[in-house]
């Protein structure tokens with residue numbers, strides 16, 4: 216008998232019929248003798264709908280007071296889900312009780328729309344489990360120290376589920392979603408993409424931060440910190456498939472680098488098309504200049520990703536970095552109005568149509584020539600690399616957006632990730 220946390224995404228909860236199927240699947244696990252905590256998302260499209268309503272009334276909603284209300288509104292989607300799922304389980308003859316984040320409570324900090332979980336009180340949940348009930352807890356939401364409802368950022372239900380699993384010391388956290396696992400890359404771009412049977416936690420962390428949308432990155436950070444065994448699997452298999460089969464399906468996120476994984480030098484190709492590049496030309500090359508450029512950008516709450524500073528010529532250098540495409544115009548304006556006059560730099564240039572393509576694999580630690588193979592592959596396709604950044608287990612390049620799909624396909628093939636390529 217194990218303690219298992221199930222997380223169901225919006226698509227899995229998308230209609231009353233689908234919720235009934237979730238209930239049947241959960242009931243199957245309960246009947247096999249397991250104790251279950253279930254963390255569902257809002258019904259698909261619901262969070263967008265709610266935030267859309269808010270936007271009609273307050274297009275900016277930039278003040279703390281308005282962000283508080285955004286969270287109060289967005290959190291209702293999950294509240295409906297937990298109640299519906301509890302009813303569906305009761306209708307299957309399974310005892311079930313639903314809780315909103317504040318009822319557990321799931322304590323968070325006070326940063327509305329992107330709150331971080333600080334503590335979960337598991338007493339109420341344990342008492343219900345001991346009484347034989349399935350406990351259903353809202354994803355995505357919590358409560359701050361002053362009793363305000365907070366949300367954890369888009370996709371935050373993954374993080375709720377892993378945090379609950381960590382707090383409860385659950386045996387496993389199963390993330391049921393609309394894909395059947397983690398793939399070598401997005402199958403919509405590369406039809407030959409393969410599902411990975413397992414992926415190391417560190418690789419998953421890179422994939423999530425580099426644009427793979429399967430899991431919210433904070434959920435992976437949480438899983439790593441508390442070593443929560445975690446599996447991504449499909450909620451669209453027939454609900455009555457044998458439990459043993461279901462429990463082995465999908466992709467396991469592992470903490471051990473087993474032999475099998477070491478064979479694959481590159482495990483996946485990630486990409487992110489939402490980036491924009493900005494270059495400040497002719498910056499006087501003296502101490503403090505990077506801070507003078509990026510300080511105001513950080514103060515404006517704009518996230519900076521890849522950063523490059525060139526060698527200087529005649530005391531001047533070029534300084535380039537990337538930001539999210541949504542922040543492009545704002546960043547260029549900020550640089551032109553305040554940074555140019557303050558630093559004496561020559562001009563600001565930019566390109567909002569770039570993308571970042573990355574290869575990820577723990578095998579890169581112990582193999583040489585991986586990055587050069589990436590560069591050779593791109594050059595054979597005639598793709599110009601604009602920026603490069605590396606870490607121990609990834610290499611990313613910034614390229615023109617129009618070559619993104621070509622680059623991903625070529626790299627997927629070059630690193631033997633295609634379905635007919637070498638086995639993982």
Ligand code: ASP
Pocket residue numbers: 224225256257262263292354355368369370371372373
């Ligand atoms: N319902 C929230 C969203 O759409 C949280 C989640 O689904 O994970 O972002």
Ligand code: MG
Pocket residue numbers: 224370373429431
């Ligand atoms: Mg999600």
